[in-house]
Amino acid sequence: MLGSIIGDVIGSAYEYHNTKVEDFQLFTRNSGFTDDTVMTAAMADAILSRPVDGRNVLGPYIGNVGSFYASKLREWGQRYPDADYGGMFRAWLRDASAGPYNSFGNGSAMRVSPIGYAFDTMEEVLQEAKWSAEVTHNHREGIKGAQATAAAIFLARNGESKGSIRDYVTANFGYNLDRSLVEIRAAYSYDVTCQGTVPEAITAFLDSADFEDALRKAVSLGGDADTLACITGGIAQAYYKEIPKHIADQVLLLLDSRIRGVAMKFAERYDCGW
Numbered sequence: 453m454l455g456s457i458i459g460d461v462i463g464s465a466y467e468y469h470n471t472k473v474e475d476f477q478l479f480t481r482n483s484g485f486t487d488d489t490v491m492t493a494a495m496a497d498a499i500l501s502r503p504v505d506g507r508n509v510l511g512p513y514i515g516n517v518g519s520f521y522a523s524k525l526r527e528w529g530q531r532y533p534d535a536d537y538g539g540m541f542r543a544w545l546r547d548a549s550a551g552p553y554n555s556f557g558n559g560s561a562m563r564v565s566p567i568g569y570a571f572d573t574m575e576e577v578l579q580e581a582k583w584s585a586e587v588t589h590n591h592r593e594g595i596k597g598a599q600a601t602a603a604a605i606f607l608a609r610n611g612e613s614k615g616s617i618r619d620y621v622t623a624n625f626g627y628n629l630d631r632s633l634v635e636i637r638a639a640y641s642y643d644v645t646c647q648g649t650v651p652e653a654i655t656a657f658l659d660s661a662d663f664e665d666a667l668r669k670a671v672s673l674g675g676d677a678d679t680l681a682c683i684t685g686g687i688a689q690a691y692y693k694e695i696p697k698h699i700a701d702q703v704l705l706l707l708d709s710r711i712r713g714v715a716m717k718f719a720e721r722y723d724c725g726w
Contacts, residue, residue: 455689456565459681460488470674487535488682491563493711494528496718499570522587556593558649560585561601562679565686568605569722577606597646600625608690627651642675653683663692
């Protein structure tokens, strides 16, 4: 999940002040974590709160798994009330009785990266991603965006090639991953939907040379830069395995102790780097 958090922090300075170049300053005085990081931490905390057996595999949660994810999203959302949540999600956070609201916004995809790391089979990853999404984003596109992102992370962390990741996502989710970044960048603008964010974020990863390059490519598309880079960063960490120390160290300084603690505990349990 650190890759997602780093992507969020780096993209945060460019969300409303877009850049269309890759050679931008990674950290500025406006860099910081956003709702993307808060909700990613909520997902990680939900997973960490479930029991594990001796093989470090998640045990069952006694109760409705979707409700458990919802409770953690609300718990963390209420801890960080000033984060830049969307209007419908903010209303959902305030009302404990509120159900899903048929959203296809990219929030379901930006928070899902811990699921791609924590489960042992694709079947589990897809089911958990669906459960995590549909508590708010129960529109078909909202669920699809979360599943595609989690699936790409799962494949990447298990050593699949970029070609295999591209083929799986295209075949199972119907996203067009054949466009070049130049083509996307020329026409791309601010878009907070899953269908207008997830394919672009995955393409940025597929066309990258390393972790930092993946984030630079994602941010350079313009638009919802923190979420684009958050999604790309989760996949890039899973694939490249290494995050440059100077980047990780800078982000650590920008996190508070609660988020840092959950991220470190998750990284230790699921051996996904720090």
